[in-house]
Amino acid sequence: MRMKRALIVDDSKSARVVLSRVLEKLELAVDTTDSAESALHYLRENRPDVIFMDHVMSGMDGLQAVQAIKSDPSTASIPIMMYTSQDGEVYAGEARALGAAGVLPKLMAPSDISRVLDQLEILREPREARLVGFEQVHLPAVGSEHALPPAASPAPEPIAVSAAAASLTPAELREALAPLLREQGTDLRRFVVAALESFSGRVVTEVTAQVESASLRAAHAAVAAIPPLPPVAPPPPLEAVVERRPSAWIALAIGALLVASACAAYAWQQHGALASAQNRGDAQARELAAVRHDLDAARAATLAAANAGERVLVPYGEVALSGDRLATLAKLLADLEERGTAATVTVTTAAGEYCLTGNPAEGYATAPGEMPANRCDVVGNPFEESMRPEQREPQAATALAASAMARPQGALEVKFVHAARQQNPAGYPVAADVSAAQWNAAAANHNYVEFTVETRHPNP
Numbered sequence: 001m002r003m004k005r006a007l008i009v010d011d012s013k014s015a016r017v018v019l020s021r022v023l024e025k026l027e028l029a030v031d032t033t034d035s036a037e038s039a040l041h042y043l044r045e046n047r048p049d050v051i052f053m054d055h056v057m058s059g060m061d062g063l064q065a066v067q068a069i070k071s072d073p074s075t076a077s078i079p080i081m082m083y084t085s086q087d088g089e090v091y092a093g094e095a096r097a098l099g100a101a102g103v104l105p106k107l108m109a110p111s112d113i114s115r116v117l118d119q120l121e122i123l124r125e126p127r128e129a130r131l132v133g134f135e136q137v138h139l140p141a142v143g144s145e146h147a148l149p150p151a152a153s154p155a156p157e158p159i160a161v162s163a164a165a166a167s168l169t170p171a172e173l174r175e176a177l178a179p180l181l182r183e184q185g186t187d188l189r190r191f192v193v194a195a196l197e198s199f200s201g202r203v204v205t206e207v208t209a210q211v212e213s214a215s216l217r218a219a220h221a222a223v224a225a226i227p228p229l230p231p232v233a234p235p236p237p238l239e240a241v242v243e244r245r246p247s248a249w250i251a252l253a254i255g256a257l258l259v260a261s262a263c264a265a266y267a268w269q270q271h272g273a274l275a276s277a278q279n280r281g282d283a284q285a286r287e288l289a290a291v292r293h294d295l296d297a298a299r300a301a302t303l304a305a306a307n308a309g310e311r312v313l314v315p316y317g318e319v320a321l322s323g324d325r326l327a328t329l330a331k332l333l334a335d336l337e338e339r340g341t342a343a344t345v346t347v348t349t350a351a352g353e354y355c356l357t358g359n360p361a362e363g364y365a366t367a368p369g370e371m372p373a374n375r376c377d378v379v380g381n382p383f384e385e386s387m388r389p390e391q392r393e394p395q396a397a398t399a400l401a402a403s404a405m406a407r408p409q410g411a412l413e414v415k416f417v418h419a420a421r422q423q424n425p426a427g428y429p430v431a432a433d434v435s436a437a438q439w440n441a442a443a444a445n446h447n448y449v450e451f452t453v454e455t456r457h458p459n460p
Contacts, residue, residue, distance in 0.1 A: 352447030369437030
């Protein structure tokens with residue numbers, strides 16, 4: 001039985017070591033590389049059963065590597081799991097659109113990785129395959145000198161033993177049974193881990209409920225133990241005080257005079273404070289009007305700049321609406337939504353005509369810079385021509401557009417336009433007079449994504 005093999009692609013040595021130990025405990029052979037380029041070189045001569053791919057790496061990132069692996073028919077069937085700290089539905093949708101089987105966070109329990117491998121049928125190996133070559137035979141029962149006579153002794157039952165097992169030594173038999181025992185041990189370990197996790201969850205829930213109930217009972221008991229406050233005796237009636245003290249009228253009049261004087265002084269003070277506050281409010285209103293005027297001017301300038309359009313160049317061999325270009329579109333839609341701007345956003349993609357060397361079987365690459373441009377094997381963009389419609393408009397980009405157009409009153413509209421290819425495009429030099437580097441510099445300026453915003457009034 002062939003041992004299943006996994007490939008880990010990560011530029012972090014510690015991440016590779018941790019994941020390797022988990023996979024080796026699951027009885028997988030593990031190979032590692034520290035870059036996407038090394039992984040592609042590895043896949044030229046090896047075929048692992050599963051690939052764990054990091055996203056952020058120097059050089060080619062994880063999504064670009066997934067696209068390259070899935071575009072090659074010889075490696076397209078290998079399942080790829082993105083093993084990265086990236087998260088979010090947008091990222092997961094983009095990874096699945098390029099061909100990844102799913103996204104795993106780096107802080108993940110070994111039991112969860114085992115569960116994912118079971119779903120991908122990496123750990124499932126038919127037990128019947130381990131019994132190939134074993135034929136059932138019947139061995140006669142071994143008699144003894146003290147056996148009963150044939151008429152009285154019962155007929156011995158045949159013992160089912162494999163022909164291969166009958167010829168094995170004890171050491172060879174142990175070696176043959178070891179994989180079966182390890183598989184049963186792995187299944188049992190996964191069951192025990194899942195059972196312990198479930199049991200610990202129930203214990204935490206029950207203990208928390210009991211602690212809350214005990215705390216509530218203790219609080220009620222503490223409140224019940226507090227002695228009530230003594231009753232407050234009511235004050236004597238005013239008529240009685242006045243009758244007992246005739247001079248109380250004079251004291252009452254003096255007190256009323258003092259209160260009236262204090263109220264008048266307080267009212268005068270508050271009148272001055274109110275006038276000062278009114279003056280400050282007028283000054284702040286004038287400052288607010290000036291700030292609003294500046295804000296309106298800045299918004300008008302921003303909208304004018306947006307209407308002019310923004311062009312982002314796309315390196316050869318990359319999907320136009322991915323990576324930084326997709327982030328630019330998301331930021332543009334978020335800014336328009338935050339300002340409440342009603343607009344039509346047009347996303348135009350164009351493909352440059354590159355000077356390339358190679359052939360359809362082995363693929364194409366940009367020609368060496370010093371080579372004359374008129375000696376190219378092909379002038380065009382085979383990468384763009386081979387793309388499927390769902391790659392030109394990835395699921396992540398269409399999801400952003402759908403979310404923006406779901407705003408109330410339909411204030412935002414997103415259109416995707418693909419610029420038509422030209423037979424004799426303008427802006428390119430004469431091939432006979434320039435090198436491949438000069439020609440490809442012009443082609444790079446024509447390989448772009450352009451975002452154009454046309455403001456309009458929202459629908460009533």
